[in-house]
Amino acid sequence: MAxxxxxxxxAVDGQARLGExxxxxxxxxxxxxxxxxxxxTVKAMRPEAVRALGSDIVLSNTYHLxxxxxxxRIASLGGLHSFMNWPHxxxxxxxxxxxxxxxxxRRVSGNGVTFQSHIDGSRHELTPERSMAVQRLLxxxxxxxxxxxxxxxxxRDEVARAMLLSLRWAERSKAAFGEQPGRAIFGIxxxxxxxxxxxxxxxxxxxxxxxGYAIGGLAVGEPQDAMLATVEAIMPRLPPDRxxxxxxxxxxxxxxxxxxxxxxxxxxxxxxxxxxHGMVFTRHGRMNLRNARFADDPRPxxxxxxxxxxxxxSRAYWRHLVKSGEILAMMGLTEINLAYYQHLxxxxxxxxxxxxxxxxxxxxxxxxxxxxxxxx
Amino acid sequence: MAxxxxxxxxAVDGQARLGExxxxxxxxxxxxxxxxxxxxTVKAMRPEAVRALGSDIVLSNTYHLxxxxxxxRIASLGGLHSFMNWPHxxxxxxxxxxxxxxxxxRRVSGNGVTFQSHIDGSRHELTPERSMAVQRLLxxxxxxxxxxxxxxxxxRDEVARAMLLSLRWAERSKAAFGEQPGRAIFGIxxxxxxxxxxxxxxxxxxxxxxxGYAIGGLAVGEPQDAMLATVEAIMPRLPPDRxxxxxxxxxxxxxxxxxxxxxxxxxxxxxxxxxxHGMVFTRHGRMNLRNARFADDPRPxxxxxxxxxxxxxSRAYWRHLVKSGEILAMMGLTEINLAYYQHLxxxxxxxxxxxxxxxxxxxxxxxxxxxxxxxx
Numbered sequence: 055m056a057x058x059x060x061x062x063x064x065a066v067d068g069q070a071r072l073g074e075x076x077x078x079x080x081x082x083x084x085x086x087x088x089x090x091x092x093x094x095t096v097k098a099m100r101p102e103a104v105r106a107l108g109s110d111i112v113l114s115n116t117y118h119l120x121x122x123x124x125x126x127r128i129a130s131l132g133g134l135h136s137f138m139n140w141p142h143x144x145x146x147x148x149x150x151x152x153x154x155x156x157x158x159x160r161r162v163s164g165n166g167v168t169f170q171s172h173i174d175g176s177r178h179e180l181t182p183e184r185s186m187a188v189q190r191l192l193x194x195x196x197x198x199x200x201x202x203x204x205x206x207x208x209x210r211d212e213v214a215r216a217m218l219l220s221l222r223w224a225e226r227s228k229a230a231f232g233e234q235p236g237r238a239i240f241g242i243x244x245x246x247x248x249x250x251x252x253x254x255x256x257x258x259x260x261x262x263x264x265x266g267y268a269i270g271g272l273a274v275g276e277p278q279d280a281m282l283a284t285v286e287a288i289m290p291r292l293p294p295d296r297x298x299x300x301x302x303x304x305x306x307x308x309x310x311x312x313x314x315x316x317x318x319x320x321x322x323x324x325x326x327x328x329x330x331h332g333m334v335f336t337r338h339g340r341m342n343l344r345n346a347r348f349a350d351d352p353r354p355x356x357x358x359x360x361x362x363x364x365x366x367x368s369r370a371y372w373r374h375l376v377k378s379g380e381i382l383a384m385m386g387l388t389e390i391n392l393a394y395y396q397h398l399x400x401x402x403x404x405x406x407x408x409x410x411x412x413x414x415x416x417x418x419x420x421x422x423x424x425x426x427x428x429x430x
Numbered sequence: 431m432a433x434x435x436x437x438x439x440x441a442v443d444g445q446a447r448l449g450e451x452x453x454x455x456x457x458x459x460x461x462x463x464x465x466x467x468x469x470x471t472v473k474a475m476r477p478e479a480v481r482a483l484g485s486d487i488v489l490s491n492t493y494h495l496x497x498x499x500x501x502x503r504i505a506s507l508g509g510l511h512s513f514m515n516w517p518h519x520x521x522x523x524x525x526x527x528x529x530x531x532x533x534x535x536r537r538v539s540g541n542g543v544t545f546q547s548h549i550d551g552s553r554h555e556l557t558p559e560r561s562m563a564v565q566r567l568l569x570x571x572x573x574x575x576x577x578x579x580x581x582x583x584x585x586r587d588e589v590a591r592a593m594l595l596s597l598r599w600a601e602r603s604k605a606a607f608g609e610q611p612g613r614a615i616f617g618i619x620x621x622x623x624x625x626x627x628x629x630x631x632x633x634x635x636x637x638x639x640x641x642g643y644a645i646g647g648l649a650v651g652e653p654q655d656a657m658l659a660t661v662e663a664i665m666p667r668l669p670p671d672r673x674x675x676x677x678x679x680x681x682x683x684x685x686x687x688x689x690x691x692x693x694x695x696x697x698x699x700x701x702x703x704x705x706x707h708g709m710v711f712t713r714h715g716r717m718n719l720r721n722a723r724f725a726d727d728p729r730p731x732x733x734x735x736x737x738x739x740x741x742x743x744s745r746a747y748w749r750h751l752v753k754s755g756e757i758l759a760m761m762g763l764t765e766i767n768l769a770y771y772q773h774l775x776x777x778x779x780x781x782x783x784x785x786x787x788x789x790x791x792x793x794x795x796x797x798x799x800x801x802x803x804x805x806x
Contacts, residue, residue, distance in 0.1 A: 094750065098757040123725065123750040131728055131746050139742050349499065352507055362478075366515050370507050374470065374499040381474040381760055
């Protein structure tokens with residue numbers, strides 16, 4: 055096992071990169087998709103199944119864990135890895151995004167943000183120092199700076215203010231992170247879809263110097279081409295020897311489009327949340343298992359999936375389970391989606407190694423289009 | 431594989447019996463606990479996990495499946511075993527109990543029972559012939575006669591009327607079952623806690639002749655000693671070469687107390703339902719994981735459980751998951767309970783084979799009492 059946090063690019067194909075992050079807790083093959091384990095569990099999944107589907111790392115949420123069961127409690131129980139029985143790498147976010155999206159009565163000052171818990175209304179303060187302290191208590195392998203996210207669309211001066219505040223918090227976060235051998239801290243590029251603000255944010259973060267760089271504040275409702283244009287503006291300004299993480303993205307197509315633009319890491323609730331609501335992603339596109347047309351369909355969801363749930367049960371059965379609100383529907387469809395997302399990442403990694411990522415993207419998109427046309 | 435349905439008693443210990451039911455779909459070791467898979471799924475469990483915990487057979491509910499997704503649909507999809515990916519034996523109830531407990535506007539006539547679906551209010555009729563037709567369409571290995579259950583307490587004349595009606599339906603059910611090689615039909619003893627009515631019901635059913643005999647209408651709120659007294663009155667009147675099934679029972683103690691009185695088969699929602707509500711059954715008694723005293727408890731639920739969920743996670747983690755409403759809590763605690771129920775059955779079978787079932791019952795009850803005293 056490595057004793058340090060390192061990243062190596064093994065192959066490039068256009069802007070796409072095949073790489074490996076090494077950590078004392080294991081290797082993360084990139085491009086990597088990180089399933090979201092908000093409250094110390096990837097919803098409806100056992101950790102060993104998350105691993106078996108090809109996940110090298112999961113994300114967990116600082117905001118949720120600091121509120122319940124509490125970071126100090128998790129630390130006294132041996133840390134987050136032990137708590138959730140996931141011995142592999144964990145990335146924690148800073149809590150900033152959830153404060154924006156979930157908390158009540160949020161107030162941002164230069165020092166940090168005060169808010170009320172969405173659970174019980176209790177008052178809390180999140181500063182760069184507290185966010186880093188919580189992430190350290192959790193024992194996170196990749197810790198994120200505290201940033202301020204704005205909702206898009208947003209007036210330019212508000213985007214600029216939040217970006218500049220996030221830069222000040224980046225410096226404080228890095229100082230608070232200190233030295234944690236084998237662990238990493240990532241900075242977060244902000245600036246909405248204002249290209250010059252994104253460039254300014256990127257250059258200032260690189261100047262501060264981080265173990266990796268994330269792009270935050272996207273996938274918040276803007277069109278895909280605006281997101282990709284922002285990614286394109288940022289990528290050439292990031293150091294090539296550091297991992298690049300596009301936060302909260304996205305659909306299978308978002309992932310492939312971002313990989314060909316040089317992104318190495320992703321997280322998103324989409325596969326898990328969609329699975330809990332009866333929607334699956336497959337080689338043949340999306341399927342909504344609530345749809346009555348599956349009621350008598352004896353075919354499996356995807357006979358080539360790495361998940362037995364996609365192979366050994368009929369679409370009619372899944373439709374029945376979804377309609378009946380059965381827990382097995384959430385378990386099975388979540389697994390099918392994570393299997394597909396990890397299958398897609400494995401395919402992308404192989405394709406980059408073989409210098410054919412563009413062909414892979416086109417073939418994959420053709421599979422989705424043909425499948426959805428057949429199902430229409 | 432056997433081509434016929436058979437039952438053999440391998441050992442007796444007092445009234446307790448160690449046996450084997452052989453069916454074309456596999457052997458059922460008795461005493462057997464059948465997890466309940468109401469809507470063609472044991473809630474929050476994958477079928478292969480249900481099997482791995484030691485279940486030889488599951489129960490599924492005729493009432494639910496005839497309403498949704500429909501027996502004809504399941505038949506056209508290849509039958510219930512294929513539908514739910516459970517290739518092992520399945521017992522289906524007759525639908526009578528759920529019509530009593532769930533359906534609206536129930537009306538019983540000599541012919542059968544008309545009712546409105548609890549799901550959509552649609553009108554349905556369940557007759558002995560329809561119940562058997564549904565169970566045949568499902569492909570059930572052990573089919574139950576239609577009976578009328580009364581809620582206890584209940585006036586004696588009402589209990590008697592329902593018992594006599596159930597006997598007429600027993601004859602019609604048997605005729606409708608016809609010849610289904612390798613499959614079985616069980617009669618159901620009714621009569622509330624009126625011993626003479628139970629005896630009358632038993633003797634009339636044996637006269638008709640069934641592949642097995644069930645005791646219905648118990649575990650509906652009466653005290654345990656009333657239930658056991660009823661079991662004791664019935665047992666000596668049942669043919670020793672046929673399996674005996676106590677329906678809807680019960681707690682771990684109910685199971686052991688019934689086994690020493692000669693019962694071979696059980697089903698109950700208790701382990702699965704309790705698991706979904708944060709309660710577990712263990713060698714050390716019950717634990718309610720909602721309880722705040724587990725918030726910082728680093729110990730596993732049961733380090734000797736056959737379920738990794740009981741061994742590899744702390745009580746503090748389960749308390750966190752239960753409190754947060756996480757699906758993994760329902761998955762894990764259900765599995766822990768089924769593991770314990772099947773562990774208990776395996777222990778009882780071994781003890782009967784060794785002629786020490788009474789000692790086993792006492793040891794087991796001592797474990798519960800000591801554990802619960804420690805936890806108090």
